[in-house]
Each structure stands twice: as structure tokens, then as C-alpha cells.
Amino acid sequence: MRRVAVIGVGVTKFGRHERTSAELFAEAAADALADAEMPASRVQALYYGNVVGGETEKQLHTGPQAASVLGIPTVPTTRFETACASSHAAFRHAVMEVASGASDVVLVGGAERVLNVPTADSTEYFAYASDASWEQTLGLTFPGVFALVARAHMHKHGTTEEQMAAVAVKNHRHGVLNPKAQFRKEITLETVLSSPKVADPLKLYDCCPFSDGGAALVLASEDVARTARRPIWVLASAAASDWMLLGDKRDLSRVPATERAAAAAYRQAGIGPQDVDVVELHDCFTIAEIVATEGLGLFEPGAGGIAAEKGWTSLGGKIPVNPSGGLKAKGHPIGATGAAQICEVVTQLRGEAGARQVEGARRGLTHTLGGNTATVLVSLFGRD
Amino acid sequence: MRRVAVIGVGVTKFGRHERTSAELFAEAAADALADAEMPASRVQALYYGNVVGGETEKQLHTGPQAASVLGIPTVPTTRFETACASSHAAFRHAVMEVASGASDVVLVGGAERVLNVPTADSTEYFAYASDASWEQTLGLTFPGVFALVARAHMHKHGTTEEQMAAVAVKNHRHGVLNPKAQFRKEITLETVLSSPKVADPLKLYDCCPFSDGGAALVLASEDVARTARRPIWVLASAAASDWMLLGDKRDLSRVPATERAAAAAYRQAGIGPQDVDVVELHDCFTIAEIVATEGLGLFEPGAGGIAAEKGWTSLGGKIPVNPSGGLKAKGHPIGATGAAQICEVVTQLRGEAGARQVEGARRGLTHTLGGNTATVLVSLFGRD
Numbered sequence: 141m142r143r144v145a146v147i148g149v150g151v152t153k154f155g156r157h158e159r160t161s162a163e164l165f166a167e168a169a170a171d172a173l174a175d176a177e178m179p180a181s182r183v184q185a186l187y188y189g190n191v192v193g194g195e196t197e198k199q200l201h202t203g204p205q206a207a208s209v210l211g212i213p214t215v216p217t218t219r220f221e222t223a224c225a226s227s228h229a230a231f232r233h234a235v236m237e238v239a240s241g242a243s244d245v246v247l248v249g250g251a252e253r254v255l256n257v258p259t260a261d262s263t264e265y266f267a268y269a270s271d272a273s274w275e276q277t278l279g280l281t282f283p284g285v286f287a288l289v290a291r292a293h294m295h296k297h298g299t300t301e302e303q304m305a306a307v308a309v310k311n312h313r314h315g316v317l318n319p320k321a322q323f324r325k326e327i328t329l330e331t332v333l334s335s336p337k338v339a340d341p342l343k344l345y346d347c348c349p350f351s352d353g354g355a356a357l358v359l360a361s362e363d364v365a366r367t368a369r370r371p372i373w374v375l376a377s378a379a380a381s382d383w384m385l386l387g388d389k390r391d392l393s394r395v396p397a398t399e400r401a402a403a404a405a406y407r408q409a410g411i412g413p414q415d416v417d418v419v420e421l422h423d424c425f426t427i428a429e430i431v432a433t434e435g436l437g438l439f440e441p442g443a444g445g446i447a448a449e450k451g452w453t454s455l456g457g458k459i460p461v462n463p464s465g466g467l468k469a470k471g472h473p474i475g476a477t478g479a480a481q482i483c484e485v486v487t488q489l490r491g492e493a494g495a496r497q498v499e500g501a502r503r504g505l506t507h508t509l510g511g512n513t514a515t516v517l518v519s520l521f522g523r524d
Numbered sequence: 525m526r527r528v529a530v531i532g533v534g535v536t537k538f539g540r541h542e543r544t545s546a547e548l549f550a551e552a553a554a555d556a557l558a559d560a561e562m563p564a565s566r567v568q569a570l571y572y573g574n575v576v577g578g579e580t581e582k583q584l585h586t587g588p589q590a591a592s593v594l595g596i597p598t599v600p601t602t603r604f605e606t607a608c609a610s611s612h613a614a615f616r617h618a619v620m621e622v623a624s625g626a627s628d629v630v631l632v633g634g635a636e637r638v639l640n641v642p643t644a645d646s647t648e649y650f651a652y653a654s655d656a657s658w659e660q661t662l663g664l665t666f667p668g669v670f671a672l673v674a675r676a677h678m679h680k681h682g683t684t685e686e687q688m689a690a691v692a693v694k695n696h697r698h699g700v701l702n703p704k705a706q707f708r709k710e711i712t713l714e715t716v717l718s719s720p721k722v723a724d725p726l727k728l729y730d731c732c733p734f735s736d737g738g739a740a741l742v743l744a745s746e747d748v749a750r751t752a753r754r755p756i757w758v759l760a761s762a763a764a765s766d767w768m769l770l771g772d773k774r775d776l777s778r779v780p781a782t783e784r785a786a787a788a789a790y791r792q793a794g795i796g797p798q799d800v801d802v803v804e805l806h807d808c809f810t811i812a813e814i815v816a817t818e819g820l821g822l823f824e825p826g827a828g829g830i831a832a833e834k835g836w837t838s839l840g841g842k843i844p845v846n847p848s849g850g851l852k853a854k855g856h857p858i859g860a861t862g863a864a865q866i867c868e869v870v871t872q873l874r875g876e877a878g879a880r881q882v883e884g885a886r887r888g889l890t891h892t893l894g895g896n897t898a899t900v901l902v903s904l905f906g907r908d
Contacts, residue, residue, distance in 0.1 A: 199656040205655065208898075214781075220605075222588075269585035273544065381587070382597055510585060514589075
């Protein structure tokens, strides 16, 4: 298997856009190709993530549409959908294509448009990632899913609402430093704690927003990457799944798929959590960040809330988590999220993250979660 | 890259089912694993195709659901969606995973449920595979797309409605021999020609039906396959795309993506169309079969209609096409179709196709088309 590098990244501003998801992807992809100094004509395949396009845009078959809008209609293209982890799944399969020698230059990305439909509708469409027969029929939507996770974590570890709120405060503080972030204003613990309840104990500011946006990156084989300006190497990319139904899981305070994907990724890369300098992880709700920091081995089980409270995950802390602002402040255009996390870690490892730079970062990790904690992707990156 | 084999196949009966797509897939997958004499616990990854689950079942994230229902929730799983070619795309990426050495045993398949919604709704949902901004808004649905293809082919090559009807008659004759087919009755040219117009010149019997169903197959590395009862080798698997919009295509009488995917597959396998003994191809409409036989190089451009009329593509003819009955008679549960075509060719190459066996078949080809001819997959198979 050959080494694979990311040689170009591009992300749209996240937030409300009056453009189709294919157009949002085109902006991100053009930026990624320009960043890689690579003409579109050299792209040999497109790996594309999109989730609710059928619901919000009446658009399936978004792979060839994304290729057409870029003017490279003849490259093989596939749409990947694994709920919020879709473009991270696309990335993992693209890495296999380049590593196996099948292609030398592959474009990866994703996009989503959801702010063109009412919030009640997008909430319902997102819930399609949970089981239609047994969960949706009970009225379960994702704030409810993560409220159950939060309750389990509070019960088992004594995690507090203040600790969860600290995640939101930290990610908003980071988001101020990211020109592409949807929310660029600091908030206080009090802002979070006094915000309206969405699904007890989760309040409005414990939840990431709905967002439109696109993200893209250019993958290259080692030979091609050696001629690139700033290659960042893919050290590992691993996926794991878990039972679809919440009711089939034994302990909602953990995400076993995160633990398995992380273990596989660390094994592939031959490093451990102590070797990671910067992390972009899936904070769809504040509790999700706390549980993920534990599942990734950054902190002991039960210590994720304490770490958030003590600032260990802040820029300047022991292990900065979500310097981009995370899903909470940067935004969460679901089909773009996994690719956008990778773009941030690559930018950090290049040392080009400006005001939000993690000084001296050499190894980075991205973590994306799909659905009822049923799909997790973890990838590791390093610079020479 | 390692050699890869199909060592087990399973297909549900196609038609109307009162089960979810995940349950339909589970039936097919259990059959495929039993056929491979392989316990589910040895499966290392699931590659899954599903298209309109969001629309007809309010179900996205169908990969982990399919794995859960099989009792293998922890294997990495991804849903692929490239319109009607979805499970063929899943197959191609799964072949890469095994060929690259990442896994030894991979389950591939797909399922779809559409007969639980009114025909007008499924027609609209299928149209989501065409462009939402420029085509759906004009009322274009797939019978209209292929009526345009038929008109272009008739104009350029003199293809007749009787030649198209001959495809339907042949595929219905084949379907009678397939216990899993949705339609098992012979029809006459007159049945087709006198059936109601759907989109002139296409009539009801020029169109494949809506179908529920599932299909699955077990892929194995060469080492594992050598211990299997009847391995059938994957000689090639190639994808090609084309402009999304019909209006961007130069000549609707051809499908350039078919021509490119076929050329790539023949090159990979080191064989040509003259070496193929049996073909399962994408006859969503009768004209699609005619155009595909030309694009795959089985007949010269313009000769596909003549070949159909003269019986060259019948069982017993020069090159039997769609011995299963094809999408026309076997049915077209879109997410399952690509996998089901592969199951048929594997069954043929094993010499186990019973009354519809192509005698002495050693090399087989499958061809699946997605959307407005914008995605095509072609794979080649051979027995020792």
C-alpha cells in the first residue's frame, strides 16, 4: 500500500447560502484544487458525501452532479452516505483508492443544504438516520438521542451541565478565530445554562446549528505529493459501526464505535493518543465532545467533563480540541462536516491556521460520528 | 493487487414485499453467506447500496441498519448511492478493499422498497436522480429521458418500435425461467406494441416495473476463495460518469459512460467483447438494452435493434443478454439491481442457472446505469 497525502484543502463559509449543495461543493473544490496547484483535469475520481439532498433539494445522484458543476463530468464518482460521517467515509474509501495504486489524484468532499427548509423539517430529515420502525415512530430526534447520552454520562460519572456548557463556551471562543465559522461571537457559561431547554438536560447552546456549506480536499499518491508545496500525510483512516438501535446498546455513556475506530486508527499509524497535538471531533452536542474525548483515549472514561471545565481542550491547553470552533460554532453542514474537519487539521499541521494555530502541531486526529452513534470514522494525519 | 472472487450469492424474489429494505437485504445476505459456507462473523466490511430509502421508508444511514439486522453490527459499513447503479458501485469499491489487502471477506449488496408508496410518488423520487434545478422542474421523469434516447436512436439508425418490443418479448421469455423474477409470463410483440403509451415512443411494456427486493454477494481474497466450493473471479470492475444534464450531452443515441466504463473494464481484464459469453445489462427501458449492447461493443453502433429482432441476444443466440429476465421481467429494486446482476452472472458461470443456463459460459459481464446515463459501472467475471 502506498503512502497518501492531502495536498489541497478548501472550505466555504458555513451558514446560510442561496446556492445548491453542488454549487457549494464547487466553490470548496475550486479552492482545494487551487491550493494544491492542481488542474481539475488531473483528478481521476471524485468521492462525495451528501446526506439529505433527496429531502431538502429533491436531489439524489449528487456525485455526477458535483463532477459536472466542476467541469470534470467523465471522472468516476460515487456518493457516500453514512449520516453525518458521510464525507469522512468518502475520504476513507478514497484513501484506499490512492493507497492501492488505482489512482494518483483524487478529489474528496461533501456539501449539504438544509437552511432552505423549515427547522422542523430538517429535524425530521436528520432523524431519518435513526431507525424508522422503532425510533422515529416514537418521536425520537437527535437532541433526544444525545439527551439520553448526557443523562447516562451524568449518572455514571457525575458529569455536570456546567461541564457540558464549558464545551460550548470553548468552541464559540475558537469560532471567533475562524473566518469561515457560522458563529463568531463569544458566549458565557450563563448564556448556555440559561438558554431554552431543547431536550433536558440539553439546552439550545448545547446543540450545534443547522448549516449550509461545502468542503473539499485533494488526495495524492506519494510520488505526486513529493512535488506538492505542503503535503500532509494520511497516517490512518478507520471506520467502525455499532448497533443501529439505541435500545440494543449496553451503555449509553460510551460510544463503542469511537473506541473501536480509534484503536484501529492508532494501530494503523503506530501511534497513540499521547502523540496527537490537535483534534477535530464531532461535537454535534456538547456531551458528544465529552464522550468523544474519552473514547479517543485523550482522557480517562469519566474525565471528559473535567477536562472541558479545566480548559485542557482549549487552544493553549493540554490537547486542543476543535480549534476551528467545531460543529458547535463553525457549523454542521452534515455532508461536508467530515471533509471540513480534515481541512482544519491539515491547515493546522501546515502551520497556517493563523489566530487559531496550535503551536508546533505535528500530528492531528479527526473524528466524525453518524446517526445514533452507529457509525464512526477516525483518521490520523502527520507532517514530515 | 490481489485477485478477488465472488464465493456466495443470494437474491430475494423481486416484486411486492411487506418488509423493510433492511429485512429484504437480510434474507439475501443470509442466503449469500450460506451459499459461501461462511459464517457472518467472518465478514470484515459491508458495502451497501440503497437509493430512495429516505423517500419511501424515511430511512437514511441504511448501512449500519443492514449490518444490525444481520447481527454483525460492528463491521465497518457504508451506504453507496449512484442512482440505479448503487450496489454495483458498492461492489466496485468492495473489490478495491479486498484487492488492496485491507480485508479478506467482504459482504456486498443492496435493497430497495418502493411498492409501499403510490406509483406517482416513486416516479417522482426516481426523478431525483436527474437535475432538480433544470430537469425535474420541467416535469422530466425517466420514461421521458429514455423516450428522448429512443427518438435519437430511431432518427440516427432507423431503429424501430418493433425492435424495441423484441427486447421486451425476449426478456419476458427469459423471466419465465427465473423463479425469482417478478414477471413470469411470456408476451408477444403485439402485447408490447398495443400497450398504453407512457412516453412516446415508449409503451408500458417497454418499461421495467417498480420492485421491492434485495441482493447480496460474498467477496473473498484469493487465499480464502481457494478453499471455497465454486469461486468466480472478478476480472475487472470499472466506473465512468458523464454530464449530469441531458442538455449537456452531444448525442443522445449513445451512452459515452457505457463506452468508457466498458473500455476500462476490457483493458483491466485483458479481454474484449468477443470473449464474453453471457451479459446482464441495464434494460430499464427496452431502448436502454439496445444502446447498451452497442456501447459494450457486442454489436456495431446502430446494430443493437437488428440484433434484438434477429434473436442474437436470446438464450441460444450469439450472445445471450439478460438470461435472468433483466430489469424488464426479473424486476428493478434499484438499490439491489447491480448486485442482483452480478449474482446472475456468477450463477451462470458456475453452470447452476438451470433452465436459463447459457451453455458453457466461461466469461460474463454486468452493466448498470444510473440516472440520466450519467453513471455507468461495468464488471467482468470468469471461472477457472
